[in-house]
Amino acid sequence: MRTFDVTVIGGGPAGLAAAISAEKEGARVLLIEREARLGGVLKQCIHDGFGVIRFGEKLSGCEYGARFIKELEKTSVEVSCLTFASKIEKTEEGFLLTLIKRSGLEEISTKTIVLATGCRERTAKQVSIHGSRPAGVFTAGTAQYYLNVMGQMPGKRCVILGSGDIGLIMARRLTLEGAEVLGVYEAKPTPSGLMRNIYQCLNDFEIPLHLSHTVTRVHGDGRVCGVTTAKVDEKMQPIAGTEEYIECDTLILSVGLIPENELAEMLGVKLDPSTKGALCDQLYMTMTDGVFSCGNALHVNDLADYVSESGDEAGKNAARYAAHKRELAEVHFDRNFLYVVPQRIDLTDKSKPAVFFFRSSEERKKTRVRLLLNGTEILKKTYQNLRPPEMERLSVDLSALPLEASSKLEFVMEELPS
Numbered sequence: 001m002r003t004f005d006v007t008v009i010g011g012g013p014a015g016l017a018a019a020i021s022a023e024k025e026g027a028r029v030l031l032i033e034r035e036a037r038l039g040g041v042l043k044q045c046i047h048d049g050f051g052v053i054r055f056g057e058k059l060s061g062c063e064y065g066a067r068f069i070k071e072l073e074k075t076s077v078e079v080s081c082l083t084f085a086s087k088i089e090k091t092e093e094g095f096l097l098t099l100i101k102r103s104g105l106e107e108i109s110t111k112t113i114v115l116a117t118g119c120r121e122r123t124a125k126q127v128s129i130h131g132s133r134p135a136g137v138f139t140a141g142t143a144q145y146y147l148n149v150m151g152q153m154p155g156k157r158c159v160i161l162g163s164g165d166i167g168l169i170m171a172r173r174l175t176l177e178g179a180e181v182l183g184v185y186e187a188k189p190t191p192s193g194l195m196r197n198i199y200q201c202l203n204d205f206e207i208p209l210h211l212s213h214t215v216t217r218v219h220g221d222g223r224v225c226g227v228t229t230a231k232v233d234e235k236m237q238p239i240a241g242t243e244e245y246i247e248c249d250t251l252i253l254s255v256g257l258i259p260e261n262e263l264a265e266m267l268g269v270k271l272d273p274s275t276k277g278a279l280c281d282q283l284y285m286t287m288t289d290g291v292f293s294c295g296n297a298l299h300v301n302d303l304a305d306y307v308s309e310s311g312d313e314a315g316k317n318a319a320r321y322a323a324h325k326r327e328l329a330e331v332h333f334d335r336n337f338l339y340v341v342p343q344r345i346d347l348t349d350k351s352k353p354a355v356f357f358f359r360s361s362e363e364r365k366k367t368r369v370r371l372l373l374n375g376t377e378i379l380k381k382t383y384q385n386l387r388p389p390e391m392e393r394l395s396v397d398l399s400a401l402p403l404e405a406s407s408k409l410e411f412v413m414e415e416l417p418s
């Protein structure tokens with residue numbers, strides 16, 4: 001049986017960065033990708049906006065991915081595409097991984113695992129829309145794949161449900177390719193995507209955004225022929241009498257992403273209900289020793305640059321991993337936060353600053369975020385505004401702090417007068 005120090009599952013930006021950084025540490029690395037080509041979601045992102053933080057340049061997703069693939073080609077990382085990691089078991093030496101390949105099944109042994117499996121899109125089944133299920137209902141990512149990879153138009157008259165970034169980008173893309181985008185309908189009172197995408201993808205193309213609206217019914221037998229939309233109340237329930245019928249041939253859903261963690265669950269890795277990803281420490285190790293997680297599998301990131309940063313760290317720490325008993329302090333946060341990652345601090349390694357990512361639970365104007373250790377402020381930062389779609393990053397030097405497992409490390413958020 002072949003053995004590796006680090007096996008990275010997923011060849012998107014998180015997995016590419018993890019494999020490269022693990023190899024730099026001298027580890028024997030295997031990178032597994034179920035698709036035929038590396039790059040993950042980046043392969044279908046032909047729009048720009050990637051790499052501004054990491055490279056100081058605006059790259060397309062494909063260009064951003066290519067930089068990592070080129071770097072990977074210079075390493076001794078073993079890459080296995082068209083390979084699906086289907087099963088993981090804990091062994092005395094590490095883990096036994098079952099891989100499904102074109103040539104058949106293979107079992108490999110690995111000391112550590114980096115889960116970089118990305119996330120999947122919520123489908124029509126996860127939002128309640130009445131009516132039949134005719135052809136012409138797509139998730140935004142699938143529509144993007146049709147258009148950008150297969151060169152096929154998903155439809156000509158489109159309604160988009162949800163104002164997530166993928167939906168906004170598809171509104172622009174479909175318009176540029178000659179489709180009519182009749183509107184984006186968002187159940188929440190505020191948009192779910194980045195502000196830059198609202199301006200660049202909707203406003204610039206005069207595509208209407210209907211906030212506090214949803215699609216309640218899909219019409220059509222063989223193919224979508226229309227949808228019913230309605231206003232919703234504060235509890236997101238449709239308001240009777242506000243229904244409107246819209247004739248269209250396509251409904252595109254951009255209603256959220258869910259980290260893909262079936263493999264983690266198989267191993268009994270503890271998940272965080274707020275992120276749907278694994279609970280992890282500042283070294284990106286999950287609560288299961290030897291299993292690391294990064295990128296969108298850990299939590300849905302807004303920028304690929306942050307995904308790569310988490311991959312760099314997860315890969316490096318997986319390569320350096322030596323079994324030891326961790327001493328973990330819990331990271332607390334008040335209910336003004338949607339989530340904070342990492343959720344634990346390993347006190348046995350405070351040598352490097354811990355990088356925290358968080359999102360606010362709702363839109364806020366001028367806001368101060370403070371980090372308290374047993375009630376004493378150790379860091380504060382003021383934001384002119386905070387929006388749930390935009391992830392925030394905070395680096396905290398823990399080395400000099402009297403942090404113990406029983407300490408209360410807590411993030412608090414308070415709105416300031418503007």
Ligand SMILES: Cc1cc2nc3c(=O)[nH]c(=O)nc-3n(C[C@H](O)[C@H](O)[C@H](O)COP(=O)(O)OP(=O)(O)OC[C@H]3O[C@@H](n4cnc5c(N)ncnc54)[C@H](O)[C@@H]3O)c2cc1C
Binds near residue numbers: 035040061117260304
């Ligand atoms: C439409 C769209 C537009 C975006 N626009 C921007 C933008 O403008 N700027 C920006 O910075 N970011 C953008 N992003 C975000 C960025 O693309 C993602 O954050 C990034 O791709 C996530 O990287 P990842 O490696 O975690 O996951 P992914 O890219 O999803 O890669 C995960 C990989 O794991 C593989 N995999 C999963 N399970 C298994 C398994 N069991 N065995 C083998 N392989 C497996 C998958 O096939 C996939 O290739 C956009 C994303 C989308 C979808």
